[in-house]
Amino acid sequence: MPSLGSHLASAYGLADRLGHPYIDADRGSYYLGSTAPDIRVLLRVDRRLTHFFELDEFEEQDSVARMFEEHPDLGNVAGLNESTRAFVAGYVTHLLMDEHYIQSVYRRFFGERSPLGGDMRANVLDRALQYEMNRRELEDDAALAEIRTAIDATDAAIAVGFIESRLWPEWRDFTRGITYQRPDWERFPRVMQVHLRRGGFSEEEVEEVAQNPGGLIQESLSHVTESEVTRYLEEATELAAERLREYLPRL
DSSP states (O other): OOOHHHHHHHHHHHHHHHOOHHHHTTHHHHHHHHHGGGGHHHHTOOTHHHHOOOTTOOSOOOHHHHHHHHOGGGGOGGGSOHHHHHHHHHHHHHHHHHHHHIIIIIIIIISTTSTTTTOHHHHHHHHHHHHHHHHHHTTOHHHHHHHHHHHHHOOOOOOOTTSOGGGHHHHHHHHHHHTTOOSSSTTHHHHHHHHHHHTTOOHHHHHHHHHOHHHHHHHHHTTSOHHHHHHHHHHHHHHHHHHHHHHSOOO
């Protein structure tokens, strides 16, 4: 699934595109929402409880609809405070970006029903692609600065029942830190090390990837072409924009 830098960049573009006052009223909480499904690492819960998507189910799923079914109060926009409704809008962008990635990229090119068969190396290639997509998004210094300023300006008065409020200061600091990551390969060996070893790579191969990270990226892009990456981003953005128009009232 897309990394958090990719999620922030997508949310940023959508906010500018939609220009909705509910989002603009608290962009900081909106950006926190765009990363918050991954707060499960702090909650220490199963991914399904924050992403509303079953990885082992291959039929079509609607993670946003499932979230509102399980937490109907979040679907009542008028009943939410300013920060919470902006937050939920951001959360929707994350769910849809992940959902579309799983269905149109991971399962098609890397998963068990793909030509690569979902083996350990296929999953490493998927992680490498995610890193590269994230790295590219981190090149926009101006956008990252605006995101950081918005996060600094919010008091994150977010009321979401399935996430403990005590976690917001830590998650805000974590999300803010993403805006300082550099668009380079320096973090790649550290990020990939665990995945490489799980993927059956020898210590020599792990070291080789550390010395030449671009090689793994190119291998990944030989399966998922640049045009497919572009198509995914365009389709996911359009899906998110359409869903946010349905969710947010016209003012």
